[in-house]
Amino acid sequence: MSHDPRPDGRLRLAAALAVSLAAAATRSTTALAVLAGLAVLAALWLIVSAERSPGPLLRRMAVVSVFVLWIWLTVAVDWRTLSADPAGVALAWQMTLRIESIALTALLLLGRMDGIDLARAAVGLGLPRGLGSLLAVTVRQIAVLEETGQRLRRAMRARAYRPRFSRRTLRVSAQQVAWLIIHASLRAERMALGLKARGLGAMDWPVRPASGWRSLPRSEWAVLAGVSAALAVTLTLTSIWDRMHR
């Protein structure tokens, strides 16, 4: 059996889920502000220590922030009087902190994992193996589909197709999804036959059973411990703070 050096990300996944659930549960704006602040500090530290490049992080956070913008426009603005609604502003602010802290924490903890890593981590945390296999095979199928899509687009160009704003383009665009499904279905069948010929079933696709918890590296335990401690301290202290300032 070959040595597989891929890291087991289940503890990071557990940490990300813990932060998501804690942030979803708390109604304290103070706690959410602290969580968001800690996530930003962690991001800055990783960037400064050159473990992460800021570009991809900022691009991903920009995606999340578009939704946040819509929340402010719909929740914080009273469109009848075209003025800020104080209760709406408070709610929008709370939602913003919640969304940004969860998204940034997930990015920092899971951003370097690919679909296969995630499948293994999730199976390690108890996700049914069938779902883990489906996740892993889907990652492979995405690559097949993307490649198929590129070939289809090249073939269409070679046969004088040029997208314009026209009924022909709308029709062909709608048909492209069908072509993709048809071509990919046929490739999927050949792939399944190929697996069978090699004595493998689809469910054997590379989601190996999780290794023992004790074999996980100390650095991963440290990440989980650190995140858990930060969560516990934040929620406790901010709860006290909120009670004192009510």
Next chain:
Amino acid sequence: MMLQMESVVVRRAGRAVLQGIDLQLEEGERVAVVGAVGAGKSTLLLAAAGLLDHESGTLGLLGQRCRTEDDFAPLRGPVGLLFQDPDDQLLGPTVLEDIEFGPLNLGWDAARAHDAADAALAQVGLAQLHDRPVHELSGGEKRLVALAGLLVMAPRLLLLDEPTVGLDERTAAQVVEVLRASGVSMLIATHDPRCVERLATRSAVLQDGRLQPAAPP
């Protein structure tokens, strides 16, 4: 001049696959380009069709200088490219619908496209297959249908990537006969000596990214 390439350089994945191609193809000529696997024959055809950018050099198709997609796009009917793998080229659900794809892109009306597709299918000897789902065709039938999809647009130049590879003797002969009978000028990438012998009016060797003329067959 149907195709003119001067000092054309093409890179793929950072590597110069074509390192200064000089090629001139006159009307009526059928030029075979032979070379080992990986020599760059497919790259040459893709570059000639404008589906791969050329880094430097000049390229002319049907007497027009071509550099950008806007230059190549109007020529994609008169210039047809046959891919090495017909599965890369066949798009329609049925044979007839696939052949109609190109003419419809050229703005032909449905009736004209339909009649032309019927005629092209008869030209390659597969009139009986017009309602067949494409994926049910054999390899040889797919190659002929792909060819029909090019002939339907009345091309003046064909770029053919291994037109007889993987075909049995009979089907290969059928493909060659259809191509000869079409009277179209062509650039043929092939390592099949039958194809060179029966189809080409002259040949060239692609080696180390450059074309060397070969003796006429």
Next chain:
Amino acid sequence: MHLSDGVLALPTLAAATACAVAGLAVGLRRLTPQTLPRAALFAAVFFLIGTLHVPVGLGSVHLILNGLIGLLLGWLAFPVIFVALVLQALLFSFGGFATLGANTLLLAAPAVLAHQVLRPWLDRPQPAPQRLMVIGVLAATIGLVGATLLAALLLWTSGGEALLGLIALLALAQLPVWAIDAAVSASVLTMLARALPAALTPR
């Protein structure tokens, strides 16, 4: 149509997740070595079309096709959509991990409904192209209307009147999506019927 992490209240999140888990359990019973390649294919399609953005005003919306996927896969739509959402959350930060259950429910439940309502029509021998187009449009409609209503319900139970504006915006934004989803679904069904009829039948 994704609800971000942090929008839904915990009780709503818990209830939606519980329902999604139930749906996943039913779907997983239909996930076998025979059905897995096809399920993975449609999960990949769902993932990729979710990244195709149609510009709408200041923002953009993306195709969904949950109705079509439900029509073709039935209860398998639950694990298929779940997996696609996991990958979208991981690779594009669409939605999130805590709301996976809620997002799975709001997309997969209408998908299953589309299957229950429309499958008998699709299974009739040699359906005419016009019927297939109507089925496609109806599948897209059930999928999107169902998802919008469920999303509205989840938001309403989380924030009440304060989130009415967001609910209205979400609903409005689905109109262009519906138009394109309907066209694509109709096209896919008619083309599959001609080119690959086996793809229309569940295995």
